[in-house]
Amino acid sequence: MIDKFFKNILKLFGFIIIFLGLLIFLSLFSSSLPSIKKFGLKFLFLSDWDPVNEVFGGLPFILGTLITSLLAFIISLPFILSVTIILGVYFTEGFIAEILRHIIDLIAAIPSVIIGFWGLFVFVPIVREVELLLGVTPYGVGIITASILLAFMILPYSASIGKDAMRLVPQDLKEAAFSLGATKWEVIKKIMIPYARSGIIAGMFLSLGRALGETMVVTMVIGNKNSIPQSIFEPGNTIASVIANEFAEAITHLHVSSLIYLGLILFLITMLFNIIAKFMLKKFKI
Amino acid sequence: MKEITLKIENLNAYYENNQILKNISLDIYRNKITAIMGPSGCGKTSLIRCINRMFELTPKTKIEGKITLIEKINGSFKEINVYSTESTYIRRKIGMVFQKPNPFPTMSIYENVLAGFILNGIKLKKSEADSIVEDALRKVALWDEVKDKLKKRGTFLSGGQQQRLCIARALVMKPEIILLDEPTSALDPMATSKIEELLENLKSIVTIIIVTHNVGQAGRISDYVAFLYLGELLEFGLTDKVFTNPSHKKTEEFLIGKIG
Amino acid sequence: MTKKLKLRLFKDKFYFILLLILSLIPIFLFILIIIHIIKKGITVIDWSFLSQLPKPVGEEGGGILNAIVGTILLIILASILTIPIGIVTGIFLYEYSNSKLAYIVRIISEIIQGIPSIVIGILAYIWVVKPMGHFSGLSGGVALALIMLPIVIKTTEEMLKLIPNELKEASLALGTPYYRTIFKVMIPTAISGILTGILTGIARIAGETAPLLFTAFGNPFLNFDIFKPISSLPHIIYLYSISPFEDWNQKAWGASFILLIFVLFLNVLIRILSVKKK
Numbered sequence: 001m002i003d004k005f006f007k008n009i010l011k012l013f014g015f016i017i018i019f020l021g022l023l024i025f026l027s028l029f030s031s032s033l034p035s036i037k038k039f040g041l042k043f044l045f046l047s048d049w050d051p052v053n054e055v056f057g058g059l060p061f062i063l064g065t066l067i068t069s070l071l072a073f074i075i076s077l078p079f080i081l082s083v084t085i086i087l088g089v090y091f092t093e094g095f096i097a098e099i100l101r102h103i104i105d106l107i108a109a110i111p112s113v114i115i116g117f118w119g120l121f122v123f124v125p126i127v128r129e130v131e132l133l134l135g136v137t138p139y140g141v142g143i144i145t146a147s148i149l150l151a152f153m154i155l156p157y158s159a160s161i162g163k164d165a166m167r168l169v170p171q172d173l174k175e176a177a178f179s180l181g182a183t184k185w186e187v188i189k190k191i192m193i194p195y196a197r198s199g200i201i202a203g204m205f206l207s208l209g210r211a212l213g214e215t216m217v218v219t220m221v222i223g224n225k226n227s228i229p230q231s232i233f234e235p236g237n238t239i240a241s242v243i244a245n246e247f248a249e250a251i252t253h254l255h256v257s258s259l260i261y262l263g264l265i266l267f268l269i270t271m272l273f274n275i276i277a278k279f280m281l282k283k284f285k286i
Numbered sequence: 287m288k289e290i291t292l293k294i295e296n297l298n299a300y301y302e303n304n305q306i307l308k309n310i311s312l313d314i315y316r317n318k319i320t321a322i323m324g325p326s327g328c329g330k331t332s333l334i335r336c337i338n339r340m341f342e343l344t345p346k347t348k349i350e351g352k353i354t355l356i357e358k359i360n361g362s363f364k365e366i367n368v369y370s371t372e373s374t375y376i377r378r379k380i381g382m383v384f385q386k387p388n389p390f391p392t393m394s395i396y397e398n399v400l401a402g403f404i405l406n407g408i409k410l411k412k413s414e415a416d417s418i419v420e421d422a423l424r425k426v427a428l429w430d431e432v433k434d435k436l437k438k439r440g441t442f443l444s445g446g447q448q449q450r451l452c453i454a455r456a457l458v459m460k461p462e463i464i465l466l467d468e469p470t471s472a473l474d475p476m477a478t479s480k481i482e483e484l485l486e487n488l489k490s491i492v493t494i495i496i497v498t499h500n501v502g503q504a505g506r507i508s509d510y511v512a513f514l515y516l517g518e519l520l521e522f523g524l525t526d527k528v529f530t531n532p533s534h535k536k537t538e539e540f541l542i543g544k545i546g
Numbered sequence: 547m548t549k550k551l552k553l554r555l556f557k558d559k560f561y562f563i564l565l566l567i568l569s570l571i572p573i574f575l576f577i578l579i580i581i582h583i584i585k586k587g588i589t590v591i592d593w594s595f596l597s598q599l600p601k602p603v604g605e606e607g608g609g610i611l612n613a614i615v616g617t618i619l620l621i622i623l624a625s626i627l628t629i630p631i632g633i634v635t636g637i638f639l640y641e642y643s644n645s646k647l648a649y650i651v652r653i654i655s656e657i658i659q660g661i662p663s664i665v666i667g668i669l670a671y672i673w674v675v676k677p678m679g680h681f682s683g684l685s686g687g688v689a690l691a692l693i694m695l696p697i698v699i700k701t702t703e704e705m706l707k708l709i710p711n712e713l714k715e716a717s718l719a720l721g722t723p724y725y726r727t728i729f730k731v732m733i734p735t736a737i738s739g740i741l742t743g744i745l746t747g748i749a750r751i752a753g754e755t756a757p758l759l760f761t762a763f764g765n766p767f768l769n770f771d772i773f774k775p776i777s778s779l780p781h782i783i784y785l786y787s788i789s790p791f792e793d794w795n796q797k798a799w800g801a802s803f804i805l806l807i808f809v810l811f812l813n814v815l816i817r818i819l820s821v822k823k824k
Contacts, residue, residue, distance in 0.1 A: 338719060340715060340718065340719060343715075343718065345644075374721045374722065374723050375721065376721070377718065377719055377720065377721035377722075378720065378721030379721075381719065381720070382715075382716075382719035384712050384715065384716060384719075386712055388710070388712040388713055388715075388716045390713065390716070390717070390731060390735075391713075391735060392731075392734045392735050401717070401720060402720040402721065402722075404730070405717055405720060405722040405726050405727070405730050405731065406720075406721070406722055406723075406726065407726070452716070455720070456719075456720070459720060459721065
């Protein structure tokens with residue numbers, strides 16, 4: 001009967017998605033296998049990346065990814081908290097609040113290649129000037145440049161979740177604090193932020209997850225050097241940016257496989273952060 | 287002469303491990319209004335949902351027993367076993383009106399009346415469709431109120447008008463029986479009395495089973511009343527008789543407002 | 547007023563101003579970037595820019611028609627791949643909402659949504675480019691479809707869940723079979739929300755570059771054949787921006803302008819549609 005057939009089709013699509021998920025894992029694993037077989041887990045700790053001599057170590061990129069993301073996170077922290085509090089407490093309703101909220105959300109809508117382009121032509125010269133002032137080699141491009149732009153890009157994700165978390169603070173809790181004579185800032189600092197803490201942190205994990213995987217902005221302003229940078233003002237590379245740079249032109253089987261190995265590692269790291277973030281969100285929102 | 291249009295025999299219904307209906311046996315008479323009453327949770331909504339096979343849509347439910355629908359076509363009778371016939375067929379023969387009026391928001395008033403045909407892909411000639419719509423809306427006393435706004439969305443009407451639209455929608459399928467699940471509990475007194483008047487006029491063309499917890503309503507419009515308590519059928523009979531001389535203590539307590 | 551109270555009130559005002567200033571900095575930066583792109587980009591836009599193909603390297607003039615056409619084709623391709631699968635899977639998740647199968651499907655959909663777009667590019671490379679032996683618009687479309695899919699699935703399920711159960715029952719009670727109830731009542735009622743989800747997906751993939759770098763690969767010629775490499779706006783912005791030719795850099799601003807306006811327009815449209823629904 002048609003309904004039975006239709007319901008079976010629905011279930012079929014469910015299985016298709018599951019099949020797709022398995023295919024993703026299998027494809028990444030099997031295509032990185034040649035590299036895994038050759039380098040094993042040492043791949044994570046070796047820092048020699050030499051396509052000519054077929055020696056591949058992923059450490060510079062893993063470090064690059066972690067450093068830029070961590071740095072981006074730290075730089076964005078004061079801004080995330082500010083926007084969270086401003087949109088979550090002071091400007092929750094009304095015309096101005098809506099405009100502010102929309103603009104923050106639209107930051108996430110700008111294609112990253114455009115931010116990268118702007119970064120390359122407008123921001124990098126500025127960084128170069130600052131580096132001259134500081135007496136450092138004025139590369140302009142480098143870890144710090146990428147991190148600052150990344151900080152800008154990941155702000156909307158955590159600010160949005162953070163402000164939602166702040167708005168969930170029960171009214172009677174706030175009123176109890178006010179009725180005891182607390183100032184608004186004191187209520188925010190001592191009551192609201194502690195209450196909304198796990199939601200805010202969950203948002204931060206989510207944005208970290210995004211920073212880890214961001215490709216275009218990083219590729220365009222990080223300087224593309226396949227070695228571990230000695231300072232944040234030096235160029236470097238992340239997993240995403242080295243894949244973006246080298247994949248299309250990689251000729252040898254091992255080169256491609258090593259790049260995919262890196263991709264697999266990135267996938268797993270990102271997935272870990274996303275799972276933690278989602279888990280925290282579920283616990284808090286319920 | 288009393289004709290039976292629905293025979294319920296030894297109906298048991300379960301949800302998860304709870305028994306919702308216990309061994310219900312009941313005859314419904316043609317062209318009469320039968321009220322199903324009882325305190326909250328007694329199973330009255332579950333009972334009518336068993337009749338048009340909506341009860342089984344909820345997962346983890348189980349039904350035992352036999353329900354027979356007796357169709358009257360041109361003077362002769364046809365017996366249909368409700369649970370061994372295709373459920374979509376049964377639902378066309380036994381219509382339902384819900385507690386909260388639910389016209390389809392994406393359809394106009396005109397389309398809502400014909401929804402039964404539209405949804406089943408049955409195409410009608412415009413002249414035929416027009417006359418069906420007018421006929422149905424007249425039957426529910428809505429025609430004069432909406433005849434100029436047939437193309438407007440059904441959701442723009444008042445609650446009472448929406449509910450009458452839903453009754454019209456059910457009537458268009460020419461069912462043997464219409465089940466109404468507390469149809470006026472979400473409406474104001476004026477709309478309520480309009481619908482009660484409407485139902486009394488409709489019973490000449492269709493058999494009506496109405497679930498209500500409103501004793502006054504049952505007393506006003508029903509010919510027969512069935513009293514359910516904790517899933518059991520405690521009493522069934524002519525409304526006048528049951529109301530003036532209930533044979534079961536619980537029925538009496540419900541009628542005077544002690545329980546429910 | 548005691549000194550302590552004065553201090554507390556001062557702190558209250560101080561923090562508010564500080565937080566406000568800090569919040570306005572990213573907003574200011576956003577406006578700065580937008581204005582810059584509009585300023586630099588709008589001078590480049592003229593009819594020949596939009597309608598001509600790129601000239602050989604080093605020559606001045608020409609346009610980015612190949613990229614505009616490419617982006618449109620890739621979006622259409624990704625939509626064709628995503629929309630049917632996404633909507634039906636969304637219906638599945640709605641109907642079998644509490645089943646173990648649905649639980650797993652939801653998790654997988656979320657995982658796919660979290661995959662960095664460069665890794666999605668790798669997947670499209672493994673699945674399409676490698677077997678085919680060369681780059682193609684098809685592989686680019688597959689990559690973009692994979693990015694768009696979880697959005698459509700989630701939106702469809704959520705929009706269906708928003709519909710009150712009584713509506714579904716009203717249709718079933720009229721004797722309508724389940725599949726017709728879904729397609730003639732549930733989906734039409736949810737359609738504006740589902741369309742908003744599709745637009746959201748398109749806004750997302752329109753600006754994606756990373757997965758196209760080694761799938762669609764780019765093409766200086768006009769190409770309608772999805773089995774050959776194909777250009778796109780984000781790709782050409784990347785290519786032209788890192789090149790040493792000033793003419794190309796200029797064109798990159800123009801392309802950025804077009805892409806930015808398109809994406810912002812879609813986003814504003816989505817917001818308007820969402821408010822209307824409420």
